[in-house]
Amino acid sequence: MESKMNEKENPSGFKKNTLNRRLARFFYRMSFGTRLSLAFAFLIISSATATIFIGNAVFGQKAEEMARARLELDLKVAEQIMNNRLQRLRYLAPAMANLVMGTTIDPRFCSYQIEDTPFDFVLLADAGSFSLMPIRREACAISAISSEVAARLNQSDLGRLIHQVSKSGEVVSGLLVLPRPLLEVIGYRDITTDGLLMMAGTPLKSGSILVLGAILNHRTELVETTLKLLSFHANVSYKSSIFLGDVRIATTLSPNALGTRADPGVSRVVLKEEGLFAGVAEVRGPRMQSAYKPLRDFGGKIVGMLGIATDEDVYGYIRGRTTTLFSTLIGAGMVFGLIISFWFSRRLVRPVTELAEGMNRVAQGDLGFKVRVESGDELGRLANAFNLMVKAVMERDMRLRQMTDEKLSQVEKQVSVGRLAAGVAHEINNPLTAVLSLSMLMRKHLPEKDPRAEDLDIIIAETTRCRDIVRSLLDFARERPPEKRLLDINGLLRDTLVLISRYEAMSAMQTEVRLAPNPLWVNADAKQLQQVFANLLINAAEATRPPGTITIASDEDSSGGFAVITVKDTGKGIPKEFIQRVFEPFFTTKGAGKGTGLGLSVSLGIVQHHNGTIEIESREGEGTTVRVILPRETPERPDGSE
Incomplete structure (x- = not known):
């Protein structure tokens, strides 16, 4: 009924469990060799x-x-x-100093111009004034710059470079940024943004500063040279x-x-974090493998980036x-492994099958x-261990049978002794009492110094000992059920x-x-446990010579x-060969006339x-050391809780 309700409440789960059970039954119906082959195949394929x-x-990734x-x-x-x-600008600047006469630039420079001159213009700065000579194929003209423009140039990065050259007295080169209005002054009117320029300045003997400059905006020969060189050496098409x-x-x-912006991720890494970017980035839409690094001006400030890019799947x-x-x-390798695993599983299963047959034979008695041991590997050791186990089982069965026979004999002996003791004690108890x-009555009425008194004392002492033996026999023969109640062991030990x-x-x-x-707290019969503890303490005292120590804990x-509960003495101890016999009835190590041999037997029965x-x-x-466990x-509280 419950399974039908579960099927109605969760039909998909019920079907899934049913399928799992069927697959499990199907799997376990296979032979071990087939399952082993499938396991190997699964491991190899996976x-x-x-x-x-x-x-x-x-x-x-590599x-x-x-x-x-x-x-x-x-x-x-x-x-x-x-x-x-x-560097070419830096080296040319001192050489150009020889063409400067006073505060003017020798116009003959234009006749020495070469095709790959690395600069676009020459500036001569002297006491806040500037002279400009643009480098053109058609003409080279020297023109003075107005004082207003000169003041603005002095406040720009160009002014900082000139100041640094004047202060150090050495050639200073590097990149710098000029605002768009100042670019128009030096002839770059077609550029609509600020300009990034290469510049090199050198001091003159006259105290003026000579500056060579080249603008990078809209200049393709530099990036094309880079592109040609990289594509030639790397055999990769770069941008x-x-x-x-x-x-x-x-x-x-x-x-x-031109005028488009770099990928925001690239800008963050290179411009803000001042790091090198190498990875996939968007280059005007498509994603490409790219590398970018910062460009710094002559003062170390980041002013831009240099980047190269190629197709994303360049190494595809x-x-x-x-x-x-x-x-x-x-x-x-997988196919080869499957073949080897099939052969190995068959070879591995054969000794296992023989071992299973041997187990069935042993189970039938x-x-x-014995299983044949044909190899020295793990299966051979397993077969050998199986044979040793069968041999050990045979020896254990023989020992168990021997121990069982001895135990039955001991039990039968104890039962017979118990019955005999009960009969003997009952038969002699009444005469002993009389x-x-x-004897006590006669001893009481004898006059003082009567020579018969000593004999009567001996009779009374020996009769009392016989009575104690009879009582021990009765205690051993009877199995009186204990009258249990909740008591504290510590209190009982103190009373004892x-x-x-x-x-x-x-x-x-x-x-x-x-x-x-x-x-x-224990649930026990106080009188019986007191008898056990008293017997253990008396045995400890009789086994210890004064001044010995008895510890009860x-x-x-x-x-x-x-x-x-532990009772420990410092006495003579019990010989090793007698340890196993101390609980046998009538066995004692105290010597003749000093014990009945029933104390520990009765105590063990009570416990x-x-x-x-x-x-x-x-x-x-x-x-x-004797331990009673x-x-x-747990005593109940007055409110009934524990």
Whole structure:
């Protein structure tokens, strides 16, 4: 009924569980060899598949890392091209100083102009005034700059460069930014944004400053030179761009790309974080493998970026071929592994089958069966261990049968002795009582110094000992059920110590009492347990020579579920060969006439009726330790809670 309700409430889950059970039954109906082959096949196929996926991912990652490393290397080449152009300006500036006469520039310079002159104009600065000579193919003209414009130039980055040259007295070169209005003054009226310029300044003997300059805006020969060099050496089609801030001012992309901005992620890494970017970024729409690094002016301030880019899948062909080759090798290895695993599983199952047959034979009682050991590997050791196990089982069965026979014999003996003891004790108890009573009565009425008094004392003492033996026999023969109640073991031990403190052998000993600080509650018969503890203490006292020490302690075990009462003495101990016999009826080590041999037997019976046990440890010449272990109880509180 319940399963039908579950099926109605969750039909999909019920169908899924049913399918799982059917698959499990189908799987376990297969032979072990088939299951082992399937397991090997699953492991090999799954491992090969995982290896292919992981390997392809690693190869893809390595290809990307190679692309980025190559981009970073090529970007350094592009940077070196710019630095070389700047170095030429730096070297030409002192050479040009020879063409400066006073505060004017020798017009004959134009006749010495070469095709790849790395600068576009020459500036001569002297005491706040500037003279300008643009470099043109058609003409070279020197013109003075108005004082207003000169003041603005002095406040710009150009003024800072001139000041640094004047202060250091050395050549200063680098990049700088000029606002658009100042670009118009020096002849760049077609540029609609601020300008990024290469400049080199050198001091003259007259105290003036000579400055050579070249603008990078809209200048394609520098980025084209970079593009040609990189494409030739790397055999990769690159795109190169120069940025003022994040705006393209020169590029080998289409002319429409001028004035566009770089990818925001690139700008953040290069301009804000002042780092190198190498990775995939958007370049006017498509995503490309790119590398960018910051451009700094002569003072170290970041003013722009230099970037190169190529197709995102530039290494796709290599990655594809590597992936195909790797997958083919793994696939071939997988097929070979499947063949080997099938052969190995069959070879592995054969000794297991023989071992299973041997187990069935042994289970049917054929303990003489042995499995053949044909190899020294794990299966061979397993077969050998199986044979040793069968041999051990045979020996254990023989020992168990022997122990069972001995136990049955002992039980039968105890039962017979118990019955005999009960009969004998009952038959002689009444005559003993009469003899003891009459002897005591005669001793009472004898006059003083009567020579018969000594004989009567002997009769009374021996008759009393016989009576004690009879009582022990009756206690051993009877199995009186205990009258249990909840009691504290610590209190019972204190009462027992008071009871036997006047015992002669006990009074000569040093007693150490180590009771648990908290009550140890047990459900027990107080009189019977007091008899057990008294017997243990008296045995300890009789086994110890004065001035010996007897220790009685109580505590809980490690689990907290049992109370452990320990009685320890420093006496002569029990010989090792007698330890196993101390609980046998009528067995004693005290010598003739000094004990009945029933004390520990009766004590063990009482403790076992309380669901407990007695443990004995002893070393001859060092003493004996007896532990009584009883289950603890939790007393109920007045409100009924525990």
